[in-house]
Amino acid sequence: QVQLVESGGGLVQPGGSLRLSCVASGTSYSINTMDWYRRAPGKERELVAGITSGGSTRYADSVKGRFTISRDNGKSTVLLQMNSLEPEDTAVYYCSIVLRNFAQSRYWGQGTQVTVSS
Secondary structure, eight states: OOEEEEEOOEEEOTTOOEEEEEEEESOOSOEEEEEEEEEOTTSOOEEEEEEETTOOEEEOGGGTTTEEEEEETTTTEEEEEEOSOOGGGOEEEEEEEEESSTTOOEEEOOOEEEEEOO
16 A cells, blocks of 8 residues: 655744655656645645655745745655744645656645744
Protein backbone atom coordinates (compact mmCIF):
# COMPACT_ATOMS: atom_id res chain seq x y z
CA GLN A 1 0.00 0.00 0.00
CA VAL A 2 1.06 3.60 -0.56
CA GLN A 3 2.60 5.30 2.45
CA LEU A 4 3.27 9.01 2.86
CA VAL A 5 5.38 9.86 5.89
CA GLU A 6 5.55 13.53 6.85
CA SER A 7 7.94 15.23 9.22
CA GLY A 8 9.25 18.67 10.13
CA GLY A 9 6.24 20.35 11.68
CA GLY A 10 6.38 22.12 14.99
CA LEU A 11 6.12 25.39 16.86
CA VAL A 12 8.05 28.41 15.61
CA GLN A 13 8.04 32.14 16.24
CA PRO A 14 6.88 34.62 13.61
CA GLY A 15 9.66 35.18 11.10
CA GLY A 16 11.10 31.74 11.69
CA SER A 17 11.57 28.84 9.29
CA LEU A 18 10.59 25.21 9.00
CA ARG A 19 11.22 22.53 6.41
CA LEU A 20 8.57 19.89 5.87
CA SER A 21 9.44 16.54 4.34
CA CYS A 22 7.24 13.86 2.82
CA VAL A 23 8.57 10.47 1.80
CA ALA A 24 6.46 8.30 -0.49
CA SER A 25 6.77 4.53 -0.62
CA GLY A 26 4.82 1.41 -1.46
CA THR A 27 4.12 1.93 -5.15
CA SER A 28 5.89 1.03 -8.34
CA TYR A 29 4.01 3.69 -10.29
CA SER A 30 5.72 6.91 -11.17
CA ILE A 31 4.46 9.97 -9.29
CA ASN A 32 2.78 12.58 -11.43
CA THR A 33 2.57 15.42 -8.91
CA MET A 34 3.54 15.99 -5.29
CA ASP A 35 1.61 18.63 -3.40
CA TRP A 36 1.32 20.29 -0.02
CA TYR A 37 -2.11 21.30 1.21
CA ARG A 38 -3.07 22.91 4.48
CA ARG A 39 -6.18 23.41 6.57
CA ALA A 40 -6.27 26.23 9.08
CA PRO A 41 -8.85 26.36 11.88
CA GLY A 42 -12.20 27.44 10.52
CA LYS A 43 -10.98 27.55 6.93
CA GLU A 44 -11.24 25.34 3.88
CA ARG A 45 -8.36 23.20 2.70
CA GLU A 46 -6.12 24.98 0.24
CA LEU A 47 -3.27 24.05 -2.03
CA VAL A 48 -0.05 25.55 -0.71
CA ALA A 49 2.42 24.34 -3.32
CA GLY A 50 2.84 21.63 -5.91
CA ILE A 51 5.53 20.20 -8.14
CA THR A 52 5.18 18.01 -11.22
CA SER A 53 7.39 15.17 -12.37
CA GLY A 54 8.90 17.61 -14.84
CA GLY A 55 9.80 20.09 -12.12
CA SER A 56 7.10 22.70 -12.73
CA THR A 57 5.97 24.39 -9.52
CA ARG A 58 2.93 26.33 -8.37
CA TYR A 59 2.19 28.25 -5.18
CA ALA A 60 -0.68 29.85 -3.39
CA ASP A 61 -0.50 33.62 -3.65
CA SER A 62 -0.23 33.88 0.12
CA VAL A 63 3.08 31.96 0.23
CA LYS A 64 4.83 33.12 -2.93
CA GLY A 65 8.29 34.40 -2.16
CA ARG A 66 8.33 32.71 1.24
CA PHE A 67 7.86 28.99 0.53
CA THR A 68 9.81 26.77 -1.86
CA ILE A 69 8.82 23.27 -2.95
CA SER A 70 11.38 20.80 -4.24
CA ARG A 71 11.97 17.08 -4.67
CA ASP A 72 14.82 14.62 -4.41
CA ASN A 73 15.66 10.98 -3.60
CA GLY A 74 14.62 9.69 -6.98
CA LYS A 75 11.40 11.76 -6.92
CA SER A 76 10.16 9.90 -3.84
CA THR A 77 10.55 12.85 -1.47
CA VAL A 78 8.99 16.29 -1.57
CA LEU A 79 10.22 19.14 0.60
CA LEU A 80 8.59 22.40 1.55
CA GLN A 81 10.96 25.07 2.81
CA MET A 82 8.95 27.66 4.71
CA ASN A 83 10.58 30.98 5.53
CA SER A 84 9.30 34.18 7.09
CA LEU A 85 6.49 32.28 8.74
CA GLU A 86 3.46 34.21 9.90
CA PRO A 87 0.71 33.35 12.39
CA GLU A 88 -1.62 33.01 9.41
CA ASP A 89 0.46 30.02 8.28
CA THR A 90 -0.69 28.05 11.31
CA ALA A 91 -2.43 24.95 10.00
CA VAL A 92 -2.25 21.22 9.58
CA TYR A 93 -0.16 20.57 6.49
CA TYR A 94 -0.87 17.52 4.34
CA CYS A 95 1.33 15.86 1.76
CA SER A 96 -0.52 14.52 -1.26
CA ILE A 97 0.61 12.71 -4.38
CA VAL A 98 -1.01 11.77 -7.66
CA LEU A 99 0.27 8.64 -9.35
CA ARG A 100 1.02 8.51 -13.04
CA ASN A 101 -1.50 5.79 -13.81
CA PHE A 102 -4.76 5.64 -15.73
CA ALA A 103 -6.85 6.63 -12.70
CA GLN A 104 -4.39 9.28 -11.54
CA SER A 105 -4.93 8.00 -8.01
CA ARG A 106 -4.45 10.53 -5.23
CA TYR A 107 -3.12 9.67 -1.77
CA TRP A 108 -2.80 11.70 1.41
CA GLY A 109 -0.44 11.80 4.32
CA GLN A 110 -1.59 11.95 7.93
CA GLY A 111 -0.83 15.65 8.31
CA THR A 112 1.68 17.54 10.40
CA GLN A 113 0.91 20.51 12.64
CA VAL A 114 2.63 23.83 12.02
CA THR A 115 2.07 26.49 14.65
CA VAL A 116 3.47 30.01 14.31
CA SER A 117 3.14 31.95 17.53
CA SER A 118 5.10 34.27 19.80
